Amino acid sequence: MELLSPVAPGWGGTLLVGLLHSIEIAVGATCLGLMIGTAGAFGKLYGGPVTRDLLAVYTTIVRAVPELVLILLLYYAGTDLINQVLTAMGYSRVDISGLAAGIFVLGFVQGAYSTEVIRGAILAIPQGQIEAARAYGMPPGLMLRRITLPAMLPFAIPGLANLWLIATKDTALLAVVGFFELTLATRQAAGVTKAYLLFYLAAGALYLALTLFSNLIIGRVEVWSRRGMPSVKEAR
């Protein structure tokens, strides 16, 4: 048990630092994914034919290939591409930080899923609300900010919450490319102390606590985003 203590002889501190890195990556990837997803959803709904086809290719490919393969491909290809561009422009090569690369890779994957979630949510908005906004002569930016985004939120929250939970668990995959997060921290601690079962159970408990805590917050956010809407329970 003293192996888990947070001070020096114990490895608890290492695990907590790993958990912090996992959360950092998950938050960054979700934010990037939301940005890609919002842009992608609008492109799919209102864009020209070429934009639509390209976005369809993006979401189909990302959702059909395993995350692990995409992470390897984007991790190597992304860092390689940036360095080639830099050398071509006459700068010296840089080391891309694992954090930035991890956020970029997972955000790219999350973007494909959230594109579909947000597209579905926008389609679920009653058509009259958008038509009314157009009839008031709102410019597209104002309409997006005042009508479309707030109105689609209650439809999008369950799907986006699911994506957040997937993002927290997908950070574990970055252990395979050597990024220091909770799973890799656990593996190192277990490898040094030979107490494999103890550390993997502890890491599992940390992930589970993160999920359950997120569920609590998500429930609150869902109630908040549905304020003013008729209750679903009474409709049964």
Add this chain to the structure above:
Amino acid sequence: MSAEATAINMAARASIWLKPHRIVLILIALALVLCAAFFMRWEWLPQYWQMGLMGIWRTLWILAVTCALGFALAVPLGLAQASGPIWFSAPAKAFCTIIRGTPLLLQLWLLYYGLGSVFPQYPWIRESWLWPYLRQAWPYAVVALTFSFAGYEGEVMRGAFAGVPRGQLEAARAFGMSRWKIFRRIWLPQAFYRALPTLTGETVLQLKSTPLVATISVIDIFAVSSKVRQDTYLTYEPLLLLALIYMTITGILVFVFSRIEARIPVKIG
């Protein structure tokens, strides 16, 4: 006459699908593929294709076994949560929550490194007939992936069992069917039809989880591509081919499931 009609029909369908911008996009895609074929290095293919086929076979085998076992486990899990007494439903719910709340990679390593380091400490396990299997990696992979599939699908089956209208079950009871017969003839088939659309998605997700078994030294297609990368120092070619293989398998799975879905009765409940 009818041949002419089908030809016109096909031409009409093609003209809807093949708009000018699509033709340009397809040509660009073809050009990219040809560039990849000519300018990238593929001379390692003849040496490794047999190994690759073995890897694909192993991936498909793991996928089929874990989906079948996982579904068999998901049915009691869903049933216990939908209508079981609390001492059945609480453990089932806890199992699903734990499986869905932790990463599969961690579960896999917990079983392989964690349990794998505990087992040898007990002499009676080392002397039992199971020991030759427990020393290999694939039983741990199969168990972890089965549990994962059962955890996610158990939640789906809970909803599917709960979604079967009460009237159906009451009618079956009024006919004097025994509880087992109600379950076998009425409840399970209707719940299965309800769960079938999500089953496609779950199976594709399961396929996308299979490369994780390569991290505990099971030689699936992902591990083969890693070996090619180590042997030849090529980064992109094996990974691109790997992505193509997974996309092909996904496409085939989705096609097969859509054919199965088209065969079941649409009207349920």
